[in-house]
Amino acid sequence: MPMVLLSCDKDIPEREKHIYLKVDGEDSRDFLPVSNAQTIPGTLSERGCAFCGAKLVIGGVLKDTIQMIHGPMGCAYDTWHTKRYPTDNGHFNMKYVWSTDMKESHIVFGGEKRLEKSINEAFDEMPDIKRMIVYTTCPTALIGDDIKPVCKKVMSERPDVDIFTVECPGFAGVSQSKGHHVLNIGWINEKVGTLEKNITSDYTMNFIGDFNIQGDTQLLQQYWDRLGIQVISHFTGNGTYDDLRCMQQAQLNVVNCARSSGYIANELKKQYGIPRLDIDSWGFSYMAEGIRKICAFFGIEDRGEALIADETAKWKPKLDWYKERLKGARMAIWTGGPRLWHWTKSVEDDLGIQVVAMSSKFGHQEDFEKVIARGQAGTYYIDDGNELEFFEIIDLVKPDVIFTGPRVGELVKKLHIPYVNGHGYHNGPYMGFEGFVNLARDTYNAVHNPLLKLAATDIRGGQRKVFLEAAE
Amino acid sequence: MSQQQIDQLFGYVQERCLWQFHSRSWDRQENIDGIISTATDLLHGQQPKKHAPMDRMFYADAKAMVDDLKVRFPWILDLEPTRVTELMAGLKSKLVDQTITQSLNRELHDKLY
Numbered sequence: 001m002p003m004v005l006l007s008c009d010k011d012i013p014e015r016e017k018h019i020y021l022k023v024d025g026e027d028s029r030d031f032l033p034v035s036n037a038q039t040i041p042g043t044l045s046e047r048g049c050a051f052c053g054a055k056l057v058i059g060g061v062l063k064d065t066i067q068m069i070h071g072p073m074g075c076a077y078d079t080w081h082t083k084r085y086p087t088d089n090g091h092f093n094m095k096y097v098w099s100t101d102m103k104e105s106h107i108v109f110g111g112e113k114r115l116e117k118s119i120n121e122a123f124d125e126m127p128d129i130k131r132m133i134v135y136t137t138c139p140t141a142l143i144g145d146d147i148k149p150v151c152k153k154v155m156s157e158r159p160d161v162d163i164f165t166v167e168c169p170g171f172a173g174v175s176q177s178k179g180h181h182v183l184n185i186g187w188i189n190e191k192v193g194t195l196e197k198n199i200t201s202d203y204t205m206n207f208i209g210d211f212n213i214q215g216d217t218q219l220l221q222q223y224w225d226r227l228g229i230q231v232i233s234h235f236t237g238n239g240t241y242d243d244l245r246c247m248q249q250a251q252l253n254v255v256n257c258a259r260s261s262g263y264i265a266n267e268l269k270k271q272y273g274i275p276r277l278d279i280d281s282w283g284f285s286y287m288a289e290g291i292r293k294i295c296a297f298f299g300i301e302d303r304g305e306a307l308i309a310d311e312t313a314k315w316k317p318k319l320d321w322y323k324e325r326l327k328g329a330r331m332a333i334w335t336g337g338p339r340l341w342h343w344t345k346s347v348e349d350d351l352g353i354q355v356v357a358m359s360s361k362f363g364h365q366e367d368f369e370k371v372i373a374r375g376q377a378g379t380y381y382i383d384d385g386n387e388l389e390f391f392e393i394i395d396l397v398k399p400d401v402i403f404t405g406p407r408v409g410e411l412v413k414k415l416h417i418p419y420v421n422g423h424g425y426h427n428g429p430y431m432g433f434e435g436f437v438n439l440a441r442d443t444y445n446a447v448h449n450p451l452l453k454l455a456a457t458d459i460r461g462g463q464r465k466v467f468l469e470a471a472e
Numbered sequence: 473m474s475q476q477q478i479d480q481l482f483g484y485v486q487e488r489c490l491w492q493f494h495s496r497s498w499d500r501q502e503n504i505d506g507i508i509s510t511a512t513d514l515l516h517g518q519q520p521k522k523h524a525p526m527d528r529m530f531y532a533d534a535k536a537m538v539d540d541l542k543v544r545f546p547w548i549l550d551l552e553p554t555r556v557t558e559l560m561a562g563l564k565s566k567l568v569d570q571t572i573t574q575s576l577n578r579e580l581h582d583k584l585y
């Protein structure tokens with residue numbers, strides 16, 4: 001079966017190149033959806049902007065860094081507090097939002113002075129905080145504000161502060177993905193290697209591409225502590241600015257999210273010779289495999305086996321309880337990109353769930369190669385899916401639960417299909433052994449929740465005036 | 473050693489191993505060369521190189537794969553050493569074909585990351 005043109009896309013036939021239905025005997029040499037490409041006019045994309053990819057996904061996770069957003073208030077508000085990445089210092093990153101609050105006169109006369117004032121104000125207001133990332137946004141990039149000299153000036157006047165700049169306005173790329181790229185490459189070129197930290201273990205690694213969603217990083221950190229591995233830096237879950245300046249000191253880069261953070265791992269290999277080891281941190285069998293690989297690298301296999309045995313004894317019976325009750329459930333995954341390939345096989349193997357449709361907002365073709373290799377035949381693989389396509393796909397595959405973000409989640413709730421927050425989670429963490437039991441519990445609670453069916457009941461019967469839905 | 477046996481191993485690697493899908497063609501080639509060669513050593517009962525950091529990385533990925541292959545495809549334990557070499561060479565060439573030569577990924581040959 002080649003690519004699919006859905007009937008809702010009849011007026012935008014270019015969408016056919018983005019939707020693939022896998023059949024037995026085919027693979028990604030035959031068909032690979034076009035991705036990381038410009039959104040087609042006429043399609044109502046679910047993507048975010050390039051600035052959002054840098055700030056909301058990576059930079060804003062740090063626990064000790066002011067995120068100064070040089071632009072109108074909306075750019076700041078829209079990328080604050082919408083993801084749940086707590087920290088062990090009281091969630092500094094989620095409590096505050098910083099913006100230069102650009103208004104018309106600043107746009108007309110230039111915003112550099114305002115930026116300088118805002119940076120100083122922020123440091124004055126928060127005297128314990130000495131680190132900052134400054135981001136340009138569409139308006140300030142368009143008027144040509146040159147943020148680097150401003151930051152240099154502040155750093156020369158305040159020798160105890162350090163500032164990193166991210167020049168990736170919303171329009172710089174086709175999706176969030178560009179923001180990931182700009183931050184990764186900027187950080188390795190400007191900040192890695194500018195600091196050294198105390199080495200406390202014979203085994204050191206960076207953990208890259210995990211953003212402490214509802215405590216993922218903190219859960220996994222228990223494993224690394226038990227194994228005696230020093231994590232030099234977390235890129236960027238529960239992480240600090242200065243730890244990330246020491247990334248060059250690690251012996252190994254362990255990569256979870258290869259899409260948002262693969263660039264820095266590749267550059268660390270190229271520039272510093274540190275190997276890149278990709279693992280999946282969601283799922284029992286994957287997590288065990290990841291721990292085994294890390295331990296094999298360091299030659300501490302026995303410690304790894306002991307940890308896996310302990311965790312399996314503790315959590316496997318609970319996982320199996322849910323597996324028994326979830327077997328055969330049909331799931332759709334509509335998230336950013338990597339969770340498609342991280343999850344499709346782990347929910348199938350560990351929970352007996354069948355993944356029937358997957359859509360990626362910002363994945364590249366590499367992500368589709370991975371997910372088509374891992375996913376089932378009869379499943380839809382969609383790039384940059386839009387709302388009408390989601391309605392049509394739901395009719396075609398009839399999912400019991402959809403893992404997606406709150407916006408699409410609200411949409412599917414109206415169809416009385418349960419959704420689980422695939423970005424920020426319902427009740428995470430979801431990584432690691434304990435985390436996958438949490439994912440199983442949220443899935444079970446969603447699939448077997450009677451409320452949605454009750455909500456579909458309408459005792460008024462034929463007397464109710466039915467308005468047409470937009471999708472009809 | 474038959475085509476069917478190569479296909480079984482290939483199916484496993486496709487489903488399970490992220491190292492075949494690294495970002496650029498040279499990363500994929502480096503991983504496939506290093507990991508298949510280390511896995512072949514392990515299947516021959518030889519001690520692979522573990523001095524350089526990249527060798528240890530290849531070992532980590534190869535060891536996980538070989539341990540799994542022995543459980544999933546126990547026939548591998550009965551193969552003559554020359555057959556093991558042929559089998560792994562067949563797997564390697566199929567992986568190169570799938571993930572590099574015939575890959576439709578348009579970013580594979582970009583010069584920069």
Ligand code: SF4
Pocket residue numbers: 049050051052071074075078136137138139169170171
């Ligand atoms: S103005 Fe630009 S940077 Fe700001 S939120 Fe909109 S697209 Fe993103």
